[in-house]
Amino acid sequence: MIDTHAHLDLDDFDHDRHALFKEMHELGITSAIIPGISEHQWQRQIAIATEFNCYFALGIHPWYLPQNIEDSLTLLEQKISEQQGYTHFVALGECGLDKLKPNFTMQLELLSGQLKLANQFNLPVILHAVKCHQELCDLLAKHPNPKGGVIHGFYGGPELAQRYINLGYKLGIGGLVMNPDAKKLRKTITELDIKYFLIETDSPSMTPSYVTEKRNTPLHLPKFVSEIADLQKKTTVFILEQLNRNAVQLFEL
Ligand SMILES: [Zn+2]
Numbered sequence: 183m184i185d186t187h188a189h190l191d192l193d194d195f196d197h198d199r200h201a202l203f204k205e206m207h208e209l210g211i212t213s214a215i216i217p218g219i220s221e222h223q224w225q226r227q228i229a230i231a232t233e234f235n236c237y238f239a240l241g242i243h244p245w246y247l248p249q250n251i252e253d254s255l256t257l258l259e260q261k262i263s264e265q266q267g268y269t270h271f272v273a274l275g276e277c278g279l280d281k282l283k284p285n286f287t288m289q290l291e292l293l294s295g296q297l298k299l300a301n302q303f304n305l306p307v308i309l310h311a312v313k314c315h316q317e318l319c320d321l322l323a324k325h326p327n328p329k330g331g332v333i334h335g336f337y338g339g340p341e342l343a344q345r346y347i348n349l350g351y352k353l354g355i356g357g358l359v360m361n362p363d364a365k366k367l368r369k370t371i372t373e374l375d376i377k378y379f380l381i382e383t384d385s386p387s388m389t390p391s392y393v394t395e396k397r398n399t400p401l402h403l404p405k406f407v408s409e410i411a412d413l414q415k416k417t418t419v420f421i422l423e424q425l426n427r428n429a430v431q432l433f434e435l
Pocket of ligand 1: 187189217276384
């Protein structure tokens with residue numbers, strides 16, 4: 183089992199990262215993809231991914247908008263060239279749009295630049311999308327990427343899901359699936375083919391509502407898989423195999 187989106191490089195895990203990876207392995211969670219968030223974190227992120235045998239992506243998250251977008255995109259291009267061919271390096275991201283955060287125009291500029299880089303380097307994209315689906319769909323249509331990517335932390339209904347699928351993207355399903363009130367998302371998972379989904383926790387964020395600890399960890403992943411299996415009316419083994427296959431295929435793991 184692979185957690186396809188976990189920020190295990192963040193300080194939240196500094197005090198118990200070794201113990202956490204040991205527990206993950208005991209639960210059958212063999213690896214994770216650590217997405218990039220900011221140029222200031224890339225070096226540390228790559229070091230941790232290498233030490234703990236994880237995959238990683240490089241990108242700039244819309245919450246960490248740089249002062250000078252052009253300079254940061256140049257740095258990102260250099261960093262990607264350096265890492266290209268390294269088997270642990272699998273995608274461009276995390277990038278995207280977030281209407282709940284400031285400077286939407288700058289976010290659009292930063293995302294366009296990153297979508298161009300993804301095409302230039304033949305990489306799939308890990309996308310963060312909050313309340314911006316029209317703008318994001320327009321931008322993805324404008325920069326078609328044959329490698330596709332994932333709309334991580336997807337929370338929408340079947341129609342929105344289908345729009346992203348038509349553009350060549352998969353949907354990253356996280357802890358929200360455990361929330362009985364997340365009706366749109368649960369409908370999406372019930373109705374669409376399992377081949378369009380990836381499984382993720384977004385640790386340390388997006389802690390499922392049933393968990394009392396504030397910090398989210400990949401240890402919750404098996405519960406999400408059984409919930410998806412229940413919604414799809416399939417066995418957990420079947421769902422797990424398919425989810426693994428989807429991740430291996432998209433990120434060429
Ligand atoms: Zn993330």
